[in-house]
Amino acid sequence: MPSSSEVTLAALRKAISGLDPDVPGRGADLFQFGVPALDAALGGGLACGALHEIYARAAQDEAAASGFGLALALRAAHGRSILWARQDLVDVEAGGLYGDGLAAFGADPKRLLVVRARDPTGVLRAAAEAARCAALGAALVEIWSEPKALDLKASRRLALAAGVSGVTVVMIRLGASPAPSAATSRWSVSASASTPLEANAPGRPAFDAALLRHRAGLGPRTWRVEWDRDRASFEFAPLSRAVVSVPAHGPAAADAGAPWRRAG
Structure with a gap:
């Protein structure tokens, strides 16, 4: 009798195999932030078909790291479907995904395939399947802390698979410190004060x-950038006032319109 993880992987393969790979946007070498000066500083943008890492700068920045990662995935996907693989512990520690919030962020829930796994190994298996599926526009991967399964070798496998398929993999690291990996770019993200x-x-x-x-x-x-959901693009946001730290799990975080909310 197959294990539950084997059944889940089989269902995932069936879901992504039905996607249409012949969608405009495939074959681009770079995807851009949409801010000319920023993209120029990056040599034209970030590499498609590569692994990119995003770290939350502090515990209160977990939602910001996830939002920034989702925005990058949306830019890289060019309207194609995105697979989002999350470890269950991420929901417990940082909050679960919220459909209305995702839509308000500019992400069409119909274009999102969400996979949840109990442990990091399960998340990495789902990520590997996604990285090999050329029909996907991008893959988001969220793993909590610093598990042994996510070592340099595991990141190399993801990067190699992404390079072959052209799928951009964005790994969001929560509760972790930057460590050696095969990522093409590595970012540290924190929440900032937005312009009213x-x-x-x-x-x-x-x-x-x-x-x-x-x-x-x-x-x-x-x-310092802001996300414009209507244009699905970043833009520079001039800092006009002092930045005030926002409570990680208080009412201010809920009012900010984050596409995820704390469960339990």
């Missing part, structure tokens, strides 16, 4: 994104 909209309405999601490493040899640097 008309009538003092809540502003767009804002991030302080620090580039820690880039295989092209680019030096560390930091940008």
Whole structure:
């Protein structure tokens, strides 16, 4: 009798095998943030068909890291489907995905395939399947802490699979510190104060994104950007006032319109 993990993987293979690979956007070497100066600093953008890592700078920045990762995946996917593999512990520690919030962020829930696994090994298996499926636009991977299963060899396997298929893999690291990997770029992300909209309405999601490493040899640097859901693009956000830290799990976090909410 097959194990539950084998049944889950079989279902995942069946789901992604039904996707249409012949969608415009395949074959691009780079995907862009949508901010000309930022993209120019990155040599035109970030590599498609590669592994990119995003670390939450602190515990209160977990939602920001996930939001930044989702935004990168949306940029890389060019309208194609995205597979999101999450460890169950991420839901417990950082909050579960929320459909209305995802839609408000600009992510069409119909284009998201969400896979949940109990342990890091299960998440990595799902990520490997996604990285090999050329019909996907991107794969998001969320793993909690620093499991032994996610070593340099595991990251190399993901990077190699992504390079063959052209699927961009964005790995979101929560509760972890930067470590050696095969990632093409590595980022540290924290939440930032957004610019209020008309009538003092809540502003767009804002991030302080620090580039820690880039295989092209680019030096560390930091940008402050906001996410425009209508254009599905980033843009620079000038800092007009002091940044105030936001409670990680308090009412302010809930009011910010994050596409995930704390469960339990």
